[in-house]
Amino acid sequence: MAKVHVTTTVNSETVEFLCDPNQTLLDVLRDELGKTGTKEGCGTGDCGACSVTLDGRLVCSCLVLGVEAQGKAVGTVEGIANADGLHPIQQKFLENAALQCGICTPGLIVATKALLEKDPNPDEKTIRYWLAGNLCRCTGYDKIVRAVQDAAKDLAHPA
Amino acid sequence: MSSFAFATPASVADAVALLSDAGDTRCQMLAGGTDVLVQLKSLDRTPRTIVDIKALPETNALDIGSDQIYIGAAIPSAVLNENAELKALLPGLLEAADLIGSTQIQGRASIGGNLCNASPAGDSIPALIANGAVCVIAGPSGQRELAAEDFVVGVGKNALDKGELLLGLRIPKPTSNTGDAYLRFIPRTEMDIAVAGCGVRVDVDGNGVCTAARVAIGAVAPTALLVPDAAAALIGSKLDDDALAAAGAACSAAASPISDKRGTVEYRQKVVGVLCRRAAAIARDRARG
Ligand SMILES: Cc1cc2nc3c(=O)[nH]c(=O)nc-3n(C[C@H](O)[C@H](O)[C@H](O)COP(=O)(O)OP(=O)(O)OC[C@H]3O[C@@H](n4cnc5c(N)ncnc54)[C@H](O)[C@@H]3O)c2cc1C
Ligand code: FES
Ligand code: FES
Numbered sequence: 001m002a003k004v005h006v007t008t009t010v011n012s013e014t015v016e017f018l019c020d021p022n023q024t025l026l027d028v029l030r031d032e033l034g035k036t037g038t039k040e041g042c043g044t045g046d047c048g049a050c051s052v053t054l055d056g057r058l059v060c061s062c063l064v065l066g067v068e069a070q071g072k073a074v075g076t077v078e079g080i081a082n083a084d085g086l087h088p089i090q091q092k093f094l095e096n097a098a099l100q101c102g103i104c105t106p107g108l109i110v111a112t113k114a115l116l117e118k119d120p121n122p123d124e125k126t127i128r129y130w131l132a133g134n135l136c137r138c139t140g141y142d143k144i145v146r147a148v149q150d151a152a153k154d155l156a157h158p159a
Numbered sequence: 160m161s162s163f164a165f166a167t168p169a170s171v172a173d174a175v176a177l178l179s180d181a182g183d184t185r186c187q188m189l190a191g192g193t194d195v196l197v198q199l200k201s202l203d204r205t206p207r208t209i210v211d212i213k214a215l216p217e218t219n220a221l222d223i224g225s226d227q228i229y230i231g232a233a234i235p236s237a238v239l240n241e242n243a244e245l246k247a248l249l250p251g252l253l254e255a256a257d258l259i260g261s262t263q264i265q266g267r268a269s270i271g272g273n274l275c276n277a278s279p280a281g282d283s284i285p286a287l288i289a290n291g292a293v294c295v296i297a298g299p300s301g302q303r304e305l306a307a308e309d310f311v312v313g314v315g316k317n318a319l320d321k322g323e324l325l326l327g328l329r330i331p332k333p334t335s336n337t338g339d340a341y342l343r344f345i346p347r348t349e350m351d352i353a354v355a356g357c358g359v360r361v362d363v364d365g366n367g368v369c370t371a372a373r374v375a376i377g378a379v380a381p382t383a384l385l386v387p388d389a390a391a392a393l394i395g396s397k398l399d400d401d402a403l404a405a406a407g408a409a410c411s412a413a414a415s416p417i418s419d420k421r422g423t424v425e426y427r428q429k430v431v432g433v434l435c436r437r438a439a440a441i442a443r444d445r446a447r448g
Contacts, residue, residue: 004165021165021209022199044197045264057237057266063196064267065189067165068211111262133261 008069010035011079019066026050028066029076037077037106041135048134051107052076058114060133077106080113088158089113089151098147100138108134112148121152164208171217171297171326177210179299179322188212188324190233191267193260194276217297217326218271223248226332229295232271232325240265248332250445251339251358251438255286258343271325277311280353280378284311286341288375288385289358292330298323308375308385337362338445340438343377344430346421353378354422357410357434359442361393367447369393374406374439379414379431386413389435398443406439407432 003018010033017032026043029035029052041047043062050061053075054068061074080087086094089112099105108131115122115130122130127148128141136144164184168174178186185207189195195209212218213233222229223244230239236256239245246253252270259268259282270283274294284307292307299322307328310318319325333339339360345351356377362370374389388409396402411432418424 002162002164021163022206024196043200045193045260048261048263051263054266057235058263059266060263063191063193063264065165065192065196065209068192114262130262133263 004067006067006070008072008074010074011076012073017066021065021067023066024062025052025054025064025066025069025074026061028069029061029074032066035076035078039103039106041103041107046133046135047104047107048111048131049104049107051110051134053110053114056114058111075110077109080109087113088154089116089148092147092151092154093144096143096147096150098139098143104134104136104138108136108144112151115148116152116155120156122148124149163206165211166208167211167214169214171215171324174210174212174215174324175297175299175322177208178324181208184208186210188275190218190269190272190275191235193264193268194272194278212324213269215326218324220327221245224332228330228332229327230270230330231327232275233269234271236265236268236270237262239270249290249330249339251341251360251442252283252286252290252330255283255341255343255356255358258282258341270328274307274310274328275317275319275325277313277315277317277382279314279381279383280356281311281383282341282343282353282356282377284383285356285358285375285377286339287328287330287358288383289341289360289373290330290339291360291373292328295326295329296323297326302326304329308383311382314381333360334362336364336446338442338447340441340445342434342438342441344434352421355379355414355416355427355431355434356383357431357438359406359435359438361398361439361442361446363398363443363446367397369396369398369402369443372406372439374410374435376410376414376431376435379416379427384413386410386435388413393439398439403436403439407436410435 039049041049218233287307343353343356372390372393377383389406392405416427
């Protein structure tokens with residue numbers, strides 16, 4: 001199978017890779033680019049563990065082809081913390097114990113960031129609907145919702 | 160020897176040429192990929208050329224004209240729902256698009272893809288039919304148009320011939336006296352497949368009398384269906400409880416569902432009637448409001 005050459009940006013960094021035309025962006029991120037923060041839960045769009053942004057829009061990377069990233073901007077969980085430390089969303093997930101096994105967490109962090117950029121002060125219902133495509137088998141969701149609310153407060157009024 | 164390949168035609172003419180000259184190579188069009196990738200992983204892994212049609216101007220255009228609205232086939236649901244003017248004009252259709260999957264799915268899923276995928280439970284399909292949508296199709300012999308209710312011809316089958324693609328949907332522009340609505344029933348509140356669905360569009364005059372109506376049902380037959388008897392029950396009435404009940408009964412009668420884990424035949428027939436009554440009431444209130 002002829003590989004395709006793709007140039008894209010991942011977390012503001014220009015990257016090039018070769019991929020099969022039917023390879024998913026999720027597989028490219030993990031297997032070709034070594035960015036294993038993005039997780040695979042289902043591979044069929046149901047769990048959200050593979051959430052990334054594509055030109056700023058939240059998508060499941062398991063339902064995007066690697067070749068579709070050509071000329072686009074991909075955002076993954078690796079791009080959220082910076083040199084100074086964790087992003088407030090990550091910090092609040094830790095403080096609220098909003099994770100146990102952690103497999104859903106990268107997807108939830110990416111999805112939460114996309115939500116708070118669109119709606120800095122979401123109510124609980126908005127949070128639950130926005131995150132309905134991010135499944136978590138461990139926490140029971142309440143702590144996640146609290147972490148998101150806390151992160152929203154923190155971002156609005158940094159301590 | 161066949162293998163996977165990927166193509167992004169730059170124009171409709173290029174896309175049509177690619178699709179029609181493919182010979183034995185199988186081509187599959189790609190919009191948001193939320194059906195294509197799932198099917199590629201689970202149902203059918205055979206090699207093909209994937210033709211990405213979502214970069215074409217025609218599949219991305221959104222045009223709100225003086226008497227028609229054109230919606231490009233490949234526009235993601237999230238993009239449609241961010242358009243306040245469109246949402247005010249076609250709230251029912253946009254609610255149907257908004258029901259498709261999670262936030263992540265809506266970032267990619269298009270109503271053109273939903274229609275072409277031709278699932279009996281596709282949520283935007285009854286809403287498109289109720290809104291009198293016309294499919295704008297490009298092919299080797301130029302463009303043609305087909306009513307949305309004639310586009311889906313069977314489970315997973317649409318009316319496109321070899322070399323054809325769906326460019327977009329043309330919808331008669333609602334007036335201030337038009338209202339539309341779409342409701343589906345699912346056992347959960349999010350992320351599920353419709354047990355039954357119903358789309359309604361009505362026009363009312365100054366006295367509240369219904370002057371035009373279209374009703375379509377989904378997930379209760381191999382394809383979504385236009386139900387003329389339900390529309391007839393609404394037209395000429397004041398959209399009172401009796402008229403809505405008669406329309407609901409017509410939907411129940413038109414349904415020919417299957418029994419599966421999500422609902423029995425009897426249950427779906429009943430529920431589709433209830434959805435029709437409720438959707439018609441919402442459409443009525445929007446038309447009057
Ligand atoms: C987790 C999840 C939840 C979902 N929930 C729902 C739901 O609640 N309701 C629902 O109705 N659907 C649901 N779906 C199914 C799917 O998201 C929708 O059918 C969606 O609208 C498909 O649009 P797309 O742009 O992703 O299409 P694609 O996957 O790109 O294409 C779908 C089909 O149409 C063909 N096609 C696409 N565009 C064209 C064109 N312009 N011309 C010709 N052929 C074309 C493709 O070849 C393919 O066969 C869900 C899917 C997932 C993964
Ligand atoms: S791995 Fe993509 S949604 Fe589950
Ligand atoms: S922490 Fe284990 S799945 Fe969410």
